[in-house]
Amino acid sequence: MSAKNILIAGVGGQGTLLASRVLGKLFLSLGYDVKISEVHGMAQRGGSVVTHVKYGDKVYSPLVEPGGADILLAFEKMEAVRWIHFLKDDGMAIVNTQEIDPMPVILGTEQYPGDLDELLNELCSNPVTIDALSIAADLGNVRVVNTVLMGALARHLDIDVTKWEDAIKATVPPKTIDINLRAFYSGYNDCQE
Amino acid sequence: MKKLILGNEGIARGAYEAGVKVATAYPGTPSTEILESASKYDEIYAEWSPNEKVAMEVAIGASFAGARAMVAMKHVGLNVAADPLFTVSYTGVNAGLVIVAADDPGMHSSQNEQDSRCYARASQIPMLEPADSQEAIDFVKFAYELSEKYDTPILIRMTTRVSHSQSVAVLGRRDDIPLREYKKLPEKNVMMPAMAKKRQEAIKTRMKDIAEAASDMWINRIEMNDPSIGIITSGITYQYAREALPNASILKLGIINPLPRKLIESFAAKVDRLYVIEELQPVIEEQVKSWGISVIGKEVFPSQGELSANIIAEKVLGEAPKAGLPQRIPARPPVMCPGCPHRGVFYVIRKLGLHATGDIGCYTLGALPPLQAMDTCVCMGASIGMAHGMEKARGRDFGRKLVAVIGDSTFIHSGITGLIDVVYNQGNSTVVILDNSTTGMTGHQDHPGTGHTLKGNEVPPLDLVKLAEAVGIKHISVVDPFDLARVENVLREEVQRDEPSVIIMQRPCALLDRSPKAPVEIDQDLCRKCNVCLRLGCPAIQKKQDAVIIDQSLCNGCGLCISVCRFNAIGRTGEQDER
Numbered sequence: 001m002s003a004k005n006i007l008i009a010g011v012g013g014q015g016t017l018l019a020s021r022v023l024g025k026l027f028l029s030l031g032y033d034v035k036i037s038e039v040h041g042m043a044q045r046g047g048s049v050v051t052h053v054k055y056g057d058k059v060y061s062p063l064v065e066p067g068g069a070d071i072l073l074a075f076e077k078m079e080a081v082r083w084i085h086f087l088k089d090d091g092m093a094i095v096n097t098q099e100i101d102p103m104p105v106i107l108g109t110e111q112y113p114g115d116l117d118e119l120l121n122e123l124c125s126n127p128v129t130i131d132a133l134s135i136a137a138d139l140g141n142v143r144v145v146n147t148v149l150m151g152a153l154a155r156h157l158d159i160d161v162t163k164w165e166d167a168i169k170a171t172v173p174p175k176t177i178d179i180n181l182r183a184f185y186s187g188y189n190d191c192q193e
Numbered sequence: 194m195k196k197l198i199l200g201n202e203g204i205a206r207g208a209y210e211a212g213v214k215v216a217t218a219y220p221g222t223p224s225t226e227i228l229e230s231a232s233k234y235d236e237i238y239a240e241w242s243p244n245e246k247v248a249m250e251v252a253i254g255a256s257f258a259g260a261r262a263m264v265a266m267k268h269v270g271l272n273v274a275a276d277p278l279f280t281v282s283y284t285g286v287n288a289g290l291v292i293v294a295a296d297d298p299g300m301h302s303s304q305n306e307q308d309s310r311c312y313a314r315a316s317q318i319p320m321l322e323p324a325d326s327q328e329a330i331d332f333v334k335f336a337y338e339l340s341e342k343y344d345t346p347i348l349i350r351m352t353t354r355v356s357h358s359q360s361v362a363v364l365g366r367r368d369d370i371p372l373r374e375y376k377k378l379p380e381k382n383v384m385m386p387a388m389a390k391k392r393q394e395a396i397k398t399r400m401k402d403i404a405e406a407a408s409d410m411w412i413n414r415i416e417m418n419d420p421s422i423g424i425i426t427s428g429i430t431y432q433y434a435r436e437a438l439p440n441a442s443i444l445k446l447g448i449i450n451p452l453p454r455k456l457i458e459s460f461a462a463k464v465d466r467l468y469v470i471e472e473l474q475p476v477i478e479e480q481v482k483s484w485g486i487s488v489i490g491k492e493v494f495p496s497q498g499e500l501s502a503n504i505i506a507e508k509v510l511g512e513a514p515k516a517g518l519p520q521r522i523p524a525r526p527p528v529m530c531p532g533c534p535h536r537g538v539f540y541v542i543r544k545l546g547l548h549a550t551g552d553i554g555c556y557t558l559g560a561l562p563p564l565q566a567m568d569t570c571v572c573m574g575a576s577i578g579m580a581h582g583m584e585k586a587r588g589r590d591f592g593r594k595l596v597a598v599i600g601d602s603t604f605i606h607s608g609i610t611g612l613i614d615v616v617y618n619q620g621n622s623t624v625v626i627l628d629n630s631t632t633g634m635t636g637h638q639d640h641p642g643t644g645h646t647l648k649g650n651e652v653p654p655l656d657l658v659k660l661a662e663a664v665g666i667k668h669i670s671v672v673d674p675f676d677l678a679r680v681e682n683v684l685r686e687e688v689q690r691d692e693p694s695v696i697i698m699q700r701p702c703a704l705l706d707r708s709p710k711a712p713v714e715i716d717q718d719l720c721r722k723c724n725v726c727l728r729l730g731c732p733a734i735q736k737k738q739d740a741v742i743i744d745q746s747l748c749n750g751c752g753l754c755i756s757v758c759r760f761n762a763i764g765r766t767g768e769q770d771e772r
Binding site for chain 1: 195196197199222223225226301302325354357358359360361429432433435436501502503514515516517518519520522523524525526527528529530555558561562563634636724727730732734735736746
């Protein structure tokens, strides 16, 4: 299989690193070559962060290039638009509708764009949106937004969900397995077309 | 066993498998995980040293004493450790010594871009460059063989994308390497002119021998495909080139100093158009050109920032894969966390209109809007010497409007000598130590002030007050940075004082302080929309249309905004009635 490229974009602190680690375990367990490129250090402090995940028979560069992503999994709506040009023409965007204001917006020097939904529809065919924050809040833990989004992604990858379960169990802290699995399935079931 | 590991974990794993007994570092992105990972092996003594120079000296000592040793650092750390680096090249080693330098092309988390390969050439130390986690393991093990065979330290160059990419690697067993005999060898290990001159001969011979052997080393390989395009490359740029040019012939170098000349010449003879693809400086290109080989390099590839598969495709094939353009949307710069103990200090510095020489850490973010309370950031420890220099240049009146701001870990790293200079040379600098009891930006590593070691042992913490006293500082204050009134009073008083002073702003990093505090909220009836709370630059305080609100899911309850609100409009959630 030629390499498949997934870009995970979000805001530092949203748990994108954990999500990429679940994906890494999953693809490795399926026998694929895998590379994941992460951001550490300064950008993690509430900045725009992106993780590159690539898998296939053989992966060379760990980085997804502009125009090269099969899937963009965006943890925040404006971050979806920031990274949308990384999608292939026929690539798919899965977008959490959560909005997090960056500092220039907080200070009122810039506006949080009001036309992001239109932009997303214009820039990619059929973006899939999900309100992962509300789903996580309903489950009683806003920190599982990342696993809800994993569920949404699982809906669009043709991989046995029990494999996902195993990867999640092997990655999250043991005490949180139950809530994370519930979050995963909530995301999986919410994300029907 | 096959595992998905970071390049940095691969370096640590290689050290473990090679029988390394002593590993040292000072944390620095993108190198930090090397020692964090090495410390998990019981067989390796691992330490955070106060700075990279000390780290390198500890590793050199261990090597001389007969144990395989490793020292790791980021590119700018190699500047700090450059003094021992250049001379350990002369002494050589007893047991193997590997020095890992992690460069940060693109400056993801650094103050500059440096090419550590230039250090390898300048110090005449062999250098290897892995391209993924498996090579990180294998090259480290090979480096120890080379180090002992040729009696030389070995440099390993990492870059951010190798250090911080996970790739699949096969883990092997540890070789139990016995200690080598320790012998007192002054002619080899005491570098003074007479001995050092003789050692220059040893360097010359060793570099010549390694250069000859390099062409046959398994860590280089030729992937012969279509001969119309040939590529010489190493490290992460190999991965980019392979992806961009699946049909090209590639010479992938594992050793990049000295270069395997015979191998390069024979490859050059087999291809029509030859490129050297390397990030940052034209280190390989200039050497290959000096041998009379025609190559294309920096005339087409940038020498600043990272390369990528798309850039390589565009420069070599004339067209990049199709991609849209980035959208124009607000930037999302990194910010201090909600509850960060640094925030209030910068708020007051700004309010008092002080100049601040700054330093390296999370608190460098105090230079950004809305705080904008930092004038300078050059290198680790620079804040103190620079404040002293500014006052010497502009006089005492300017000094009364100036403070130096430095974190606790950075102060221990290289601020102490600056403070000694201020006292010794009759300066009056006010030095603010932001003591959050950790090395924050790199992900919470211990240091001599925290009372814990990398191996998890409890130790007496370095006492910053006593240290400042011993240096000769007479005016030392310890202040809770959440007490803004006191922060302001102490700062006002100390900058006026015609003597040097130290103010220690003491409160743990918000990410480590788990004590629950109720979030706060704004009473919209009392709020006059003066926006003063927004000047704190807290991500939880947000302007929504006309109102200022506090995002309850982000607020950590530190209460700084309560202190800055003049209209008593902010209070703990659930305590509305008491206001």
